[in-house]
Amino acid sequence: MEVTDLISITTFCTHYNVPVTFINDLQDYELIEIVVSDDDNYIKTTQLNELEKLMRLHFDLHINLEGLDAVYNLLERVENLQSEVISLQNTLRLYEDL
Amino acid sequence: MAAIDYYKTLGVSKTASEKDIKKAYRKLARKHHPDLNPNDKEAEKKFKEINEANEVLSNPENRKKYDKYGEHWQNSEAYEQAKQQQQQQRAYQGQAGGSGGYSERDFEDIFGNMFGGQSSGRRSQGNSRFRGQDFNAELQLDLKDVYEEHKRTLTVNNKNIRITIPAGVENGQTIKIKGHGGKGVNGGPNGDLLIQFSIQNHTKFKRDKDNLYTTVDLDLYTAMLGGDLMVDTFTGKVKLTVKPETQNGTKVKLKGKGFPKYKKSGQFGDLYITYQIKTPTKLTDKEKELFTELQKLR
CATH class of the missing domain: 2.60.260.20 (Urease metallochaperone UreE, N-terminal domain)
Incomplete structure (x- = not known):
């Protein structure tokens, strides 16, 4: 993996003004993945969107880590179901038009 | 258009304590937060209303102004100046046989004259960092358009954004353009631009x-x-x-x-x-x- 795909946790936490322990806690709950490289800890830039979402839920809505774990899994299911609904609606339209 | 009642938005009475307002806000925010209601425009709208109500009512000074001036609370100083001017004018006209006193209608007229009947931006500037709001857009495309990958230029808030539309996108599918939503407040990150595709099929397939x-x-x-x-x-x-x-x-x-x-x-x-x-x-x-x-x- 290229270096550009990763962002140092220290840089991230300084920029967003969040404690490093929060990131470590998220990893403990397997909500994000931490990459250890060159003796430093990184997160994948592809996870930034999800990480920002988890931060909003935790800091803005005061949802604790156990709650985040539950909410995150449920949201994943909601998003999958929404995609399935769109796909089914498109299929249904196919038969309605016949 | 009916004025927004911030107390009603948060579901609290006008005598509610700061603690009650905070509690009501948190409860409603958890219910309608866009992160918890993906692709739900109604929830997003409601969340904005709740935020707006909370920003006003959670600040004692703003709440006081809101209680006195209603939806025009942000323009209270300008209102006071205009009121003084009108009072002076009426005092002058009163000498010539006019009547004194203010009706509710006068109150509205003053704001109407000053702001063309609309209140300008209600968002108060606190010290908290807020992520900018997400913008939603619908892009209508023909089935033939999405057979091949192509680029489109969209105008969002007078800014041109060039996006690549991958071949094979589905009707109803949404893509996210990061950072092209509303500007973040107090250094917060920008919101995202969410584009939903509406694909029309005019072919025999x-x-x-x-x-x-x-x-x-x-x-x-x-x-x-x-x-x-x-x-x-x-x-x-x-x-x-x-x-x-x-x-x-x-x-x-x-x-x-x-x-x-x-x-x-x-x-x-x-x-x-x-x-x-x-x-x-x-x-x-x-x-x-x-x-x-x-x-x-x-």
Whole structure:
């Protein structure tokens, strides 16, 4: 993996003004993945969107880590179901038009 | 348009304590937060209203102004100045026989004159960092447009954004353009631009994910004896060999002649063709005679 795909946790936490322990806690709950490289800890830039979402839920809505774990899994299911609904609606339209 | 009642938005009474307001806000924010209600525009709208109400009511000074001036609370200073001017004017007119005092209508008129009947931006500037709001846009495309990857320039808030639309996007699918939403407050990150595709199909092909379906007319003789047939695909005509004794409703699959697979460059679905056999009409006497002979043979 290229270096550009990763962002140092220290840089991230300084920029967003969040404690490093929060990131470590998220990893403990397997909500994000931490990459250890060159003796430093990184997160994948592809996870930034999800990480920002988890931060909003935790800091803005005061949802604790156990709650985040539950909410995150449920949201994943909601998003999958929404995609399935769109796909089914498109299929249904196919038969309605016949 | 009816004025927004922030107390009603948060579901609290006008005498609610700061603690009650905070509690009500948190409860409603958890219910309507866009992160917890993906792709729900109604929830997003409600969340903005709740935020706006909280920003005003959670600040004692702003709340006081709101209680006094209602939806025009942000313009309270300008209002006071205008009121003074009007009072002076009325005092002058009163000397000439006019009446004094203010009605509710006058109150509205002052704001109407100052701001054209609309309140300007209600958002108060606190010290908290807020992520900018997400912008939602719907992009209408033709099915033919999404057969190939192409670029489009969209204008969002007077800013041109060039986006690449991958081949094979689905009707109703949403893509996120990060950081192109509303500006963050107090150094907070920008929101995202969410584009939902509405794909209109004006072709004779029906689409289901990456497969295409169509019906082709087949004459009786080709169906019975077999032969070649030119059929339309999404990208042009192809020659098909029809087997002898083909039945009505027979389906054939043209592998790889369907729709491009989303984000799988060079991969395509299949095209399914259903044969619809057309029997001849307006038979001549000779034809009738021959068909009768055929009937006898069976």
